[in-house]
Amino acid sequence: MVAIRDAVFLTSASTIEQCSSEDVGEVVFLGRSNVGKSSIINALTNRKGLAKSSSTPGKTRLINFFNVTFLRDKELFLARFVDLPGFGYARVSKGMKEEWQKSLNRFIQQRTSIRLFVHLVDSRHPFLEIDKDVDAYIKEILRPDQQMITIFTKSDKLTQKETGVVLKNFPNSLLVSSSSKKGISKAVEEIFNRLFGVVL
Numbered sequence: 001m002v003a004i005r006d007a008v009f010l011t012s013a014s015t016i017e018q019c020s021s022e023d024v025g026e027v028v029f030l031g032r033s034n035v036g037k038s039s040i041i042n043a044l045t046n047r048k049g050l051a052k053s054s055s056t057p058g059k060t061r062l063i064n065f066f067n068v069t070f071l072r073d074k075e076l077f078l079a080r081f082v083d084l085p086g087f088g089y090a091r092v093s094k095g096m097k098e099e100w101q102k103s104l105n106r107f108i109q110q111r112t113s114i115r116l117f118v119h120l121v122d123s124r125h126p127f128l129e130i131d132k133d134v135d136a137y138i139k140e141i142l143r144p145d146q147q148m149i150t151i152f153t154k155s156d157k158l159t160q161k162e163t164g165v166v167l168k169n170f171p172n173s174l175l176v177s178s179s180s181k182k183g184i185s186k187a188v189e190e191i192f193n194r195l196f197g198v199v200l
């Protein structure tokens with residue numbers, strides 16, 4: 001049985017240079033603005049308000065780092081969760097958007113401590129072009145020591161039929177709700193196994 005025992009905010013960075021040292025394996029949460037990145041970090045770690053979530057898209061503007069301690073069979077495992085700003089958020093000028101996107105791309109491609117990309121997709125809109133693009137982009141830049149998983153968010157908003165469509169089209173993905181906590185413990189286990197190489 002795997003659980004997250006501790007999670008604390010480490011630091012925020014607006015540039016790569018400000019990022020924390022690359023000494024711990026990192027899980028990067030990325031996805032469209034408002035998809036529920038900050039909320040799933042709070043749900044996985046069971047810490048309300050650890051990552052700032054908001055109904056206004058574009059809430060997360062900085063790269064936020066959290067130190068996370070997993071517990072399995074009385075043994076502790078350290079990792080870091082990274083909350084990224086969503087792509088496609090509005091309210092900044094086009095120039096700033098491009099600058100920021102470049103900076104995020106640089107982070108994603110150059111940071112050696114990233115072990116796992118968690119691509120979050122809104123389960124109500126599972127076939128958007130932008131998510132296909134992100135999927136292709138991550139696969140293209142993925143290094144041999146890195147993995148990627150897709151997690152569908154906000155499953156509490158789905159009808160049974162819609163749930164069936166997601167599961168049928170994406171058989172290897174996880175479907176979770178940060179509100180109801182459905183699927184969350186399975187997601188914790190999956191992230192742990194990917195990070196620490198446990199084959200079940």
Ligand SMILES: Nc1nc2c(ncn2[C@@H]2O[C@H](COP(=O)(O)OP(=O)(O)OP(=O)(O)O)[C@@H](O)[C@H]2O)c(=O)[nH]1
Nearest residue numbers: 034035036037038039053054055058059060086178
């Ligand atoms: N019903 C439901 N709402 C959710 C769930 N997860 C997140 N939300 C809501 O969706 C909105 C956005 O959540 P955030 O976690 O802030 O999303 P984000 O991806 O971090 O957004 P940015 O930081 O703006 O990119 C908030 O109003 C959340 O309460 C969920 O599982 N179910």
Ligand SMILES: [Mg+2]
Nearest residue numbers: 037038059060
């Ligand atoms: Mg956020």
